[in-house]
Amino acid sequence: MPDSSVTPECSLSGESPAGKGSDCGDSVSHVDPGPATPPETASATEGPVSPDNNEDLVLLTTHPDPRSFIYKYVLACFPIVLVILCIFIRSLLGGVTQALIPGIPGSFSMVVPTVTSFANLAVYLVAPVGIFVIVAGIGWTLRFTELWTSTLITLLLSIVVGMLIMSGTGIPLISERYVSGVLHWIAYLVQPFCLLSAVMILGWTEKFRRSITYTLLKENLVIRGGVWKHQEHLIPHHQIARVVLEQDFFGRMFNYGTVIPQSISRWGAETSLRGVGSSGQKDNIGAMIGFAKGREEASRYPLDCFFGIPDPRIAQELMKQLMLRPASREEEQVMYLKQIRDKM
Template sequence: MKSPYKEYAEYRPVEVFRTRPSVLGFLRRYLLGLVPLLVYIVTVLIGENYIFLRDYLVYVYFILLVSALIISWVLRAKESLSSTFLSLFLFFALGYKDLQNMTMTDIPIKLSDIFAKSGLASNLIAICITLIAIEMYRKSINYVLTDLGIEIRGGVWRSQIQSIPYNYIGRVILEQSLIGRIFNYGTIVIVSPAEWGSEYYTRGIDTSISQRSMSLGVQYSRTLKEISRDPLKCLYGVKNPTILKNIIEKMITAPYRAEIDQARYLKEIRDMFKKGD
């Protein structure tokens, strides 16, 4: 005799709905990838409006780009972090020949020449690489709703498949910005009773002081607990989010509705027996 438990274990979920992040849903990530171009434009505008800084424009560019890199790291903005890092790397890679066999007195002139020749090119190449990577990442993500739960699949270099049973979902949160409400896209955050989808993070700079030596610095540390908006931990930037949220809520409450129907049927059977008596 075949075990019913084996039949249940071999049951293949039925797909109810499939979607992925929309292009508009990823708009913020695309814009973050344009940070190096914004830094370059600001640097050029500073050179045009402040004549006394024109000879030091390359240093202004480096300060702004490194500042953008640090801010991106603190805010965990992977897109701007990648594009700014690539921009810095390509700046020196494209100007490698000019940097060879130079003395210390030649550094300001050489860097200014590289900025004039390769500053814009390094930014555009870095931005193109970043935008292509973001688009590949977006297209790799699939959100599949089945009759048993939600599957989140995605990843370019490292593929992930996550399954979330409906009975482990405690809250369904729909987030829409003003633009999202206008163009009908949004993010659906799934939170379990055990707060699935939350994460901790800390960013800080440490300093040390001893009796023999002392270093003076500023310490910054931040620890927060928040619901993750990572596209592989929520239904990020999907079209028609209200419809999707309603489907999830109906699938969550389906067992409870079945219990209510069973209770009603049992009550009807009991009433029938009472009438027969």
């Protein structure tokens, strides 16, 4: 009597060795096919969803933390501080000029009104015009966009409105009265316009922060963002040389930081030069001693790195693993080739 526990062997074609497909079909019909793959998953991946066969697998999506933009918000409001500083400097310089002008000898008493008017012009040229121009230049040099834009907007609006007001008075453009009136209006108008520019730049900065998206995929990382000009950067993981994590005191306290993927092609790198030098001339013979030092640094611009993201160590660890993955694959291929060689 045959053993009922033994089932006939079937080939991959679904037929039994004896050619009885019905017996094989009965045995295969008891196999559980497993849960069906949803149509949208199958059409998107054409196979099981795994890191090995899904190139567009999203591992991480994040945005800059609002606390990482605090210093940008402060820079946007810096014109308010400049206005307070200008009022203090103007009162200080005004007191100095009033103390010096009465000391002019009597023989020069006819030029005292002229000296007084030019002294007042100089005071208003220093504060606020000169101070605002210097701060805007420093902000542009250091690439503090919020600083130089808010400062420049405040000054330009004050100049334009002041010139329009003085144009309606009928005073000739090329005259001391016109220039003095424009400077007086600038000193007054920077006070309301500093608040207006601060609000404008604060809104622009917050909109810029919300437009930034950092996406870490299986094969590359993507950086998107921009207000006036939208940018999208795609960096393959095999082109990343190293990953740098930066956290300041507040970043360590509130768990946010900047992750900088430094590319092999040195994309996003900045070069800073520092140098000292001296020169002299004696008996028409020139001599010079100079020294310069250059250093290449990674860019901290929010569209060049993962700027101020929450839980930055997670992104750093994922980038490290994905960056080292090609090396591990090469080692596996080398070991496989060695095994083939040993069998030959």
